Amino acid sequence: MSKELIVLAVDDDMINLKLLKSMLMKNPNVKEVIEAKNGVEAIDIIKTRSDINLVLLDIIMPVMNGLEMLKIVRSDENIEQVPIIVLTTDETKKTEALELGANSFLMKPIRNSELTQRIDSITI
Numbered sequence: 564m565s566k567e568l569i570v571l572a573v574d575d576d577m578i579n580l581k582l583l584k585s586m587l588m589k590n591p592n593v594k595e596v597i598e599a600k601n602g603v604e605a606i607d608i609i610k611t612r613s614d615i616n617l618v619l620l621d622i623i624m625p626v627m628n629g630l631e632m633l634k635i636v637r638s639d640e641n642i643e644q645v646p647i648i649v650l651t652t653d654e655t656k657k658t659e660a661l662e663l664g665a666n667s668f669l670m671k672p673i674r675n676s677e678l679t680q681r682i683d684s685i686t687i
Contacts, residue, residue: 572599574619609642623653
């Protein structure tokens with residue numbers, strides 16, 4: 564049974580977003596990829612769309628970074644259940660991200676096989 568995943572990809576780097584989107588669209592379980600450039604945009608999207616199954620969240624972004632966004636999402640009972648995978652080049656942020664409620668963590672550059680494995684382990 565294939566899942567019809569709707570994934571929100573949050574990254575301020577357009578190249579990273581395009582790369583993520585192309586990887587995600589190769590995954591047979593992913594139906595749609597929504598893009599956001601920062602945490603503020605992402606929270607607006609999560610609040611208006613209750614059908615999002617997974618968030619891929621970059622940590623280092625302008626306006627609102629990934630850790631700030633995690634804090635807000637995990638403290639809002641309407642959206643706190645959304646699984647979030649944090650993506651970053653900074654391994655020192657791993658513990659903080661997981662403590663703030665991230666479900667998983669991927670180091671950049673992201674490999675398609677790792678991404679697929681992580682998505683499957685969280686969403687199935």
